[in-house]
Amino acid sequence: MSVAGRVAAGSSARTGDRPFQLLLAVMAAAVPLIIGAVLVALIAAASPAIQRFGVGFFVTSTWDPVAEEFGVLPFIYGTLVSSALALLIAVPLGLGVAIFLAELVPGWLRAPITFFVELLAAIPSVVIGLWGIFVLVPWVRTTLEPLLKSTLGFLPLFSGPPLGIGMLTAGLILAAMVVPFIVAVSTEVMRAVPRAQREGALALGATMWETTRTAVLPYARSGIIGAIFLALARALGETMAVTMVIGNVPQIKASLFAPAYTIPAVIANEFTEATSDLYVAALIYAGLVLFIVTVAVNALARLLVSRVARGPAQIRE
């Protein structure tokens, strides 16, 4: 074969990259396109409600299908507070377990613990909801809420009758659902911290815990933050388990013992029985609001984090 022939063969092989690159470009472009298409469809379907209620939809507390008066403020409140509560519980717990798994546990114990944590993530949310109804709710009603009331009852947060069903239980169940994400991702990023970093701290006379604090956690910081975002997104959108324990009452109460309602829950519960066009449009509008709330919360969280974590973060080899 001549030299020219070989070169020609090589170049024809290279052109094989073109379709592949094109394919990748199409796939990459598909993501924003799908998001855009969803948004457009939501807006179109919600337009009767948008025209009728406008921005007031966000700040109105009435939800009356009979009178066809709709506002989602209590739902936004329920979604945000239950998710915040979940993170408040799940972040320290998940990070603690992750530190334990990544830094302390002997090798042979890590696999079984990791397995159980991942199993928790694999349980369908309806099943978790059932467990919530039959185990968690009675326990919260008879033990946790009376305990909180007797110790911290002077705070409005822990006042009112212990019902078991309500915001607190929803927060707990969401925490249980997002903890596995935080544990799994944080453990991985912490285990990926180079040994040289740990040894750098140890050689300075750091204890085990000090090494984790000065070398491991800062190095793994961005990965851990990613894990928390993932958990937040999951908590904001979770429907089934929450609707089974939150009580499904659209109200804004200072007490965490009181029943509440979330946007995903109201959509799931009422969509099939929404008879009038406006009712359906209002539910879709609520979905649009959830979309906006999720994006806003994520953006806000990111902004907050970049403020706090400013300063040296890049890692140069």
Place this chain on the structure above:
Amino acid sequence: MQTRTPALIDHTTGIQAQDVHAWFDRLHALRGISMTVPERKVTAVIGPSGCGKSTFLRCINRMHELVPEARVSGRVLLGQENVYDEAADPVLVRRRIGMVFQKANPFPTMSIYNNVAAGLTLAGERDRRKVEQIVEQSLRAAALWDEVKDRLHKPGTSLSGGQQQRLCIARALAVSPEVLLMDEPASALDPASTLRIEELARELANDITIVIVTHNMQQAARVSDFTGFFLDGELIEYGPTNDLFTKPRDRRTEDYITGRFG
């Protein structure tokens, strides 16, 4: 001009290894090392790859035992105290015996200043003026101050490789160790940076005891007062650097330094 740093002057101490054995699970990596490292001198450890140089260094400051399945036996005296004594606290041992690694490992999320201050923070030093003073002293002692004094709050990783290594030396010096272990500190550096590290080792030996592992025999000859030759986990020959390089007593040492193997 470098001035001696008061923090580093007193209480320096030699090291005495007595029949030190080390294992990685079943692998017998050190087979009875006995070696006296004199204080305020530079002692070089040379030998072919895998002979146990790093392991020996890591036995001195009790880092070896941090590897899962790793074991040590024997005694290592720091001054008069056995660092493997029942009552000895490895954390305190490591505070007295600093270490610099082959590859510079500054903490990437910390500024230059905070990298140097890290050991002080760990030791619970809260006096800001004192920390500031020690950071400057340490950076001067590591011959880095002039290059970084105007950007102390930039990330430690924004420095060049050679500067990062000197930053790590400053970090180790800040807790005023009595001994500094250096494991091939210049192997990843260009010749100019290597020379700076070598000068630094010599200078630091005015105040503290230095043990340096190196693959580079010229480097050992240039920087050290004493040299130990390791082979297969054993100390084959140990003596004044000049003697070891000019008239080795053991055949294997001679083979190694003349480049016949390794």
